[in-house]
Amino acid sequence: MTMPAEKISDFNTFRAGNLESLDARTADRIRRRHSALGAHTALFYSSPLTLVSGEGVWLVAEDGRRYLDAYNNVPSVGHCHPVVVKAMSAQAALLNTHTRYLFDVLYDYSERLLATYPSELSNIVFTSTGSESNDLALRIAERSTGNSGVIVTEYAYHGNTKAVSEVSPSSGAEFLGAHVRLVPAPRGAGAATGERFAAHVRTAIRELERDGFGVSALLVDTIFSSDGVFGDPAGFLAPAVAAVRAAGGLFIADEVQPGFGRTGAMWGFARHGLTPDIAVMGKPMGNGYPMAGVVLRPELLDRFGAEYGYFNTFGGGPVAAAVGMAVLDVIEDEGLVENARSVGAYLKQCISQVVQGVDIVREVRGAGLFIGVEFNETRPQRATTMAVIEGLKSRGVLIGAAGRLCDTIKIRPPLCFERQHADLFAGALEDTLKELCS
Amino acid sequence: MTMPAEKISDFNTFRAGNLESLDARTADRIRRRHSALGAHTALFYSSPLTLVSGEGVWLVAEDGRRYLDAYNNVPSVGHCHPVVVKAMSAQAALLNTHTRYLFDVLYDYSERLLATYPSELSNIVFTSTGSESNDLALRIAERSTGNSGVIVTEYAYHGNTKAVSEVSPSSGAEFLGAHVRLVPAPRGAGAATGERFAAHVRTAIRELERDGFGVSALLVDTIFSSDGVFGDPAGFLAPAVAAVRAAGGLFIADEVQPGFGRTGAMWGFARHGLTPDIAVMGKPMGNGYPMAGVVLRPELLDRFGAEYGYFNTFGGGPVAAAVGMAVLDVIEDEGLVENARSVGAYLKQCISQVVQGVDIVREVRGAGLFIGVEFNETRPQRATTMAVIEGLKSRGVLIGAAGRLCDTIKIRPPLCFERQHADLFAGALEDTLKELCS
DSSP, X not given: OOOOSSOGGGTTBOOGGGGGGSOHHHHHHHHHHHHHHOTTSOOBSSSOOBEEEEEBTEEEETTSOEEEESSOOSSTTOBTOHHHHHHHHHHHHHOOOOTTSBOHHHHHHHHHHHTTSOTTOOEEEEESSHHHHHHHHHHXXXXXXXXXXXXXXXXXXXXXXHHHHXXXXXXXXXXXXXXXXXXXXXXXXXXXXXXXXHHHHHHHHHHHHHTTOOEEEEEEXXXXXXXXXXXXXXTTTHHXXXXXXXXXXXXEEEOTTTTTTTTSSSSXXXXXXXXXXXXXXXXXXXXXXXOEEEEEXXXXXXXXXXXXXXXXXXXXXXXXXXXXXXXXXXXXXXXXHHHHHHHHHHHHHHHHHHHTTOTTEEEEEEETTEEEEEEOTTSOHHHHHHHHHHHHHHTTEEXXXXXXXXXXXXXXXXXXXXXXXHHHHHHXXXXXXXXXXX | OOOOSSOGGGTTBOOGGGGGGSOXXXXXXHHHHHHHHOTTSOOBSSSOOBEEEEEBTEEEETTSOEEEESSOOSSTTOBTOHHHHHHHHHHHHHOOOOTTSBOHHHHHHHHHHHTTSOTTOOEEEEESSHHHHHHHHHHHHHHHHSOOEEEEETTOOOOSSHHHHTTOGGGOGGGOOTTEEEEOOOOOSSTHHHHHHHHHHXXXXXXXXXXXXXXXXXXXXXXXXXXXXXXXXXXXXHHHHHHHHHTTOEEEEEOTTTTTTTTSSSSHHHHTTOOOSEEEEOGGGGBTBSOEEEEEOHHHXXXXXXXXXXXXXXXXXXXXXXXXXXXXHHHHHTTHHHHHHHHXXXXXXXXXXXXXXXXXXXXXXXXXXXXXXXXXXTSOHHHHHHHHHHHHHHTTEEOEEESGGGOEEEEOOOTTOOHHHHHHHHHHHHHHHHXXXX
């Protein structure tokens, strides 16, 4: 069992020591922020960005400069998408209540969303955040298996409740529960990747059984976002999932990051040809409206529901349902799953060309519009990543970092990203790397 | 330590056996609901209500009938309030992102909201739900005190995450954590109420210390909603809070239900002349937009932030901040805190007149627009409560239940409730009780 060296959340965070170097308005804003929210809230960049508007793949700063957003996955169908905003506004003006009353839009939405899943996953529980969804998924798994042990990857992030922080090593090793075992993310491109991953999972299973926890669940983000973005070869999850099921545990697919089309399939697990026992949804589900959910086999919910029950005040309300429906409309009408696949492939190809022969780059990988570029170990990795992030920002492009030692830049734009945006991105990356390597 | 006899959440829930007695459209809707959401989701009334719109204190059903809403506390400033909807729509169309970038509306809102608190409580963490807020508050208390024991009231409900379910006995005794001790809610009207409550809390402190947990927090809803609505005499919390602090624990005020003016003061703890160490906000904060928060002394947040950090994707986003600001605007512009006090007093007086001499009523109590009517023990209480709830519904009025054995009806309307609505309510209650006692 390995522990992360440092919290990913501490990376690319404004340091208060930089305050004097900023323009007066930004400095004042940060002072007000620190005074009200405390000094430890994460704020991107050494010179933070003040944003005033967003549209499609663009974010506009206070000084009027447009930034190409290649980072934000919440506004999955595009910043401030008019179809989504209109649906939200119309429903909020009409009826905004909870699921203890009946209203049609929820059943229309539930049926349409469930139709995108394999038929075995025919029940849904609505929550308000991905954290709440993972928290509930873990409780359901524990109850249905009678075991408490959870296997997650070394740098995973699954959310911020107490129970979910215990299975989120990227938030800091001090959070981890005694019932949690870490395995390295499945990296590599060969056929052996799945078997290597499964071997680690089998070791974790033996440890959990030996220590009396048993195996409740293997919980993975199916694109391994915070581990550094690992998607290939598709299918690599199957042997590990088989081992977990053989030990009486469930496979929980955390679709908060890969879900809703990002990897070029509607769901990240579908790329691997698997059906999870429980799928967890979050961020992109409402394109910024706070909504989330858990999709699962009905017998798992029946048992939990009969014994415990679950009610979420905001979850599945009419506004959430109307917004969720609008997001599905846009995904379909604009062909965003196909767009993620085709533009994602094009973007990966552009990036691969740019980094060819650049010695600080170790690997370009990913699926759909979720691409990671890992830097190699010949230089201090965090410094390289940070220089690329700041270099891209100075060229009007926003990205983030992931992985062990934050050695990977994370390219995860809204799904309406077009080829022209990929070209812009590749040009800015080329200039940044040239400057860095000169 | 007592255990609740039955889950409050199981009360006033539609039973599938009633399906055949319903009209075809409602039955079809419920079949679709059960098929997608499972059969165990809570759904009010033996003949559930299908809603199509809401405005102010009114909810409109599919058949066109208007219902006076005396139950719902989420739409605190009124269903679908146009000022709130407009602020949400405008901000969602302009910019909807997260707190890792800067945007002014969040600092404006934070400062304005914090100004409604005692000056010691000068920091805020934004979350998305009351459950997330209580989950975080418990983690901060545990970290800052070094203790894990939590004291809550016998029928408390604080939310639905794993950690919060462990301190929510109304969700079922099987959830309760080993580190949790239950005390009876402070009931009674005399000066001895506070001392009696403190005596129970001192016993719980001794048990938690004996069992090695120590005291991390006394966590109470300051109007004791699910215990049955207890607000008098104001000040009754002081001796218990002093005992908890003497034992090294914190006082967490759960303001999800009493907060934002409901009890006739902006915050429920203010009625008791106390300043908590941590205050938790939820439901009414966004009038239906999913947003919540934790307000606390800065040294508590500094320590937790430095060691752990906390990031909430949706929490404190521009849309949440704009909505929160609009809610504060409406509370001020429409004088809703004063309205809760004056119309609440009038409503309580009307109800007291109606129940005078009605032998099944034990007590009318509450503060502001949160009133409980408890039935006495001469009849099966759940049957009486249920008959009153259904009787009021048949007369076009919506309410809920609370307390031990659901012996109390819970009257908790939007804060724009007027004297004319109080008169309507009192008339419907009078007719209902007459029918019931005839």
